[in-house]
Amino acid sequence: MIEGYAVPDFISDFWHYYIAAITAAGILFSLWLLKSQSSVKPLAPGEQAELMHPVWDGDLQELNNPLPRWWMWMFYLLIVFGIVYLVIFPGMGKYAGMLGWSSAQEWQDEKTRVDAEFDKEFQPFAGQDLMAVAADPKAKEMGGHLFLTYCSQCHGSSGQGATGFPDLTDNKWLFGGAPDDVKASIVNGRVAEMPGGLAGDVQGAKEVANYVLLLGGKPHDAALAATGKEKFAACAGCHGEDGKGMKAAGFPDLTDDAWQYGGSEAAITESIVKGRKGGMPAQLEQLGENKVHLLAAYVWGLGGGQKPAPVAPPVPDAAAPAAAPAQ
Numbered sequence: 327m328i329e330g331y332a333v334p335d336f337i338s339d340f341w342h343y344y345i346a347a348i349t350a351a352g353i354l355f356s357l358w359l360l361k362s363q364s365s366v367k368p369l370a371p372g373e374q375a376e377l378m379h380p381v382w383d384g385d386l387q388e389l390n391n392p393l394p395r396w397w398m399w400m401f402y403l404l405i406v407f408g409i410v411y412l413v414i415f416p417g418m419g420k421y422a423g424m425l426g427w428s429s430a431q432e433w434q435d436e437k438t439r440v441d442a443e444f445d446k447e448f449q450p451f452a453g454q455d456l457m458a459v460a461a462d463p464k465a466k467e468m469g470g471h472l473f474l475t476y477c478s479q480c481h482g483s484s485g486q487g488a489t490g491f492p493d494l495t496d497n498k499w500l501f502g503g504a505p506d507d508v509k510a511s512i513v514n515g516r517v518a519e520m521p522g523g524l525a526g527d528v529q530g531a532k533e534v535a536n537y538v539l540l541l542g543g544k545p546h547d548a549a550l551a552a553t554g555k556e557k558f559a560a561c562a563g564c565h566g567e568d569g570k571g572m573k574a575a576g577f578p579d580l581t582d583d584a585w586q587y588g589g590s591e592a593a594i595t596e597s598i599v600k601g602r603k604g605g606m607p608a609q610l611e612q613l614g615e616n617k618v619h620l621l622a623a624y625v626w627g628l629g630g631g632q633k634p635a636p637v638a639p640p641v642p643d644a645a646a647p648a649a650a651p652a653q
């Protein structure tokens with residue numbers, strides 16, 4: 327960036343010179359026009375203006391009066407004003423102007439001021455436990471407004487999701503539904519990708535799709551599922567032998583009823599043939615910690631939020647016998 331120049335919106339310097347030249351030419355032309363008109367002398371007292379020809383409509387005549395001086399001076403002043411303006415403010419191509427004013431900066435300043443004002447409202451909840459924030463009606467209301475502004479375009483106004491965008495109101499989570507997991511999804515964003523073509527052709531994908539339906543205990547074509555079972559080996563590495571997925575890595579559970587891309591045979595086949603890549607943009611940098619905290623509590627409180635995993639000791643019925651050898 328050149329000192330004294332605004333961040334260039336122009337892709338090449340050509341447009342900078344092009345616009346600056348047109349602006350300067352406009353001013354010079356006005357000056358020349360005024361000058362050429364001021365060479366017509368004002369009328370001396372008692373002198374008659376020249377009568378122009380022809381005469382219209384019987385008696386309509388035009389006199390060649392010189393321009394009034396005050397009127398000319400007003401235009402000279404306007405030109406001076408224009409030049410001073412162009413020195414102080416941006417206008418000559420990408421020259422930023424002496425004051426360095428820019429509409430982008432004005433917007434940024436305004437945003438900083440408003441953010442600081444709102445932050446006073448958000449501040450009391452910062453650092454509070456997410457589940458406690460989720461239970462607070464005022465926090466919920468503010469979280470709802472934030473959600474409508476920043477999240478609804480993808481997740482829907484009530485968080486119900488859409489094809490490709492997960493439902494945030496159910497208790498099925500791609501990346502985990504404990505308070506910290508939900509917050510991490512929002513803070514860092516999430517990207518999960520499945521390559522396409524893993525089951526061979528469309529027929530192969532259809533077979534595996536039926537095996538996926540079988541795993542989930544849903545209506546399926548038994549013959550297709552039988553051949554699909556073998557091909558599911560290509561999937562087990564990510565989705566698990568039982569198809570239950572792996573939350574920590576964002577490999578979805580294929581046996582529940584929560585589908586990001588649809589659970590019909592056709593939709594599952596499409597997922598397998600084409601592959602899938604969902605992208606949730608990271609929010610921390612844009613929104614700041616306080617807003618993200620409120621949003622995490624709001625989303626957690628939409629109905630699907632899960633209790634944080636107990637640290638120790640492990641829940642007795644969750645511990646497999648092999649993991650807890652008898653003393």
Ligand code: HEC
Pocket residue numbers: 473476477478479480481490491492494498499500501502508511512516517518519576586603604605606607609621622625
């Ligand atoms: C550009 C679209 C988009 C926007 C905007 C967006 N999200 Fe997402 N979000 C996604 C997608 C897509 C996923 C799933 C990512 C994947 O498939 O890997 C997701 C996933 C999530 C998850 C994890 C869900 C789970 O099942 O684990 C949470 C929580 C979430 N988003 C919350 C939010 C919040 C809160 C906002 C607003 C600040 C937001 N999202 C804005 C597209 C978006």
Ligand code: HEC
Pocket residue numbers: 518519520521524525534535538557558560561562563564565576577578580584585586587588589594597598602603604605
């Ligand atoms: C490299 C890891 C990986 C492999 C191998 C893999 N998947 Fe996936 N799969 C994913 C990820 C990650 C997603 C989620 C993509 C997203 O969030 O956008 C996914 C999504 C899906 C979905 C969409 C789920 C929904 O909620 O709509 C289906 C169906 C699916 N996989 C089936 C399969 C089948 C069948 C195979 C084997 C042919 C397979 N996957 C192989 C990682 C994998």
